[in-house]
Amino acid sequence: MSTPHEDDDLAPTTTPGYKPTAVKSVDEYAQLDANDESLNRWKASLGIVPGAAAPATGPKLTMLTLELHSATLPPGKSIIINLSDTSHLDEIKKSPINIKEGVEYNVRITFQINHSIVTGLRYIQVVKRSGIKVDKLEQMLGSYGPSQTGEPYKKDFEPDESPSGMIARSGTYNVRSRVIDDDNIVYIDFEWAFKLTKEW
Incomplete structure (x- = not known):
């Protein structure tokens, strides 16, 4: 069970004065400013076209x-955490x-x-x-509509380097991850752990 302080750690940063627009359906977005060519190109890049909305279930x-x-x-060798089966x-x-x-690596989510x-x-x-926060990462993923091809979206994060040394190798690192949007809808919130070792 999370404490209020832990939830504060996982709260997204906010931009003063920014307020997300009201939630709209795909068809409502498709009809919005229908004569604006640049907006229509942006909407098409998200798969927003009139009548293309999947049933909202x-x-x-x-x-x-x-x-x-x-x-x-x-x-x-691969390191993959399957998140499609939450059981x-x-x-x-x-x-x-x-x-x-001490190696360079990057994270990818699908x-x-x-x-x-x-x-x-x-x-x-x-x-x-040991219960003390040592790192926080916030990665903007962007805005998306349903994929026209049915293929999942993949997002690669910027490369990072794992810590090294005897102290870094001592103990287990506990991670809490969350995916959230502008409307503060949390799509997944899960915990995992890792250890730093001399070899993979």
Whole structure:
């Protein structure tokens, strides 16, 4: 169970004076300023065309995977957390992932937009060791409509370098991750863990 302070850590940053617009359906967006050519190009890039809306049933967004990529990973080795089946999320935090110390890596998330428009989507994670916050990441993902091809969306984060040294290798790092949009809809909130090791 999270405490109010932990939820504050996972709250998205806000821009003073910015207020998200009212939630609209795909068809409402398609009809909005229909004569504006540049707006129509932007809407088309999100798959917003009149009559193309999928039935609005179930969640707007489904998280599929969170992956770690590194050129230093041994051939054939992959680190993928399956998020499409939430029944095993409790097990994820009990089985820390091994991450090699001092290597460059990047995170990729994969998700599916099922219907409607999702605006201001962002990924937030807080890393703690022994209950003390050691890192926070907030990654803006953007705005999306349902994929015209049915293919999931993939977002690669900027490369980062894992810490190194004996102190960094001691203990387990606990991570809480959240995907949230401009309307403060939380699509997934889960915990996982990792350890820094000398080898993958």
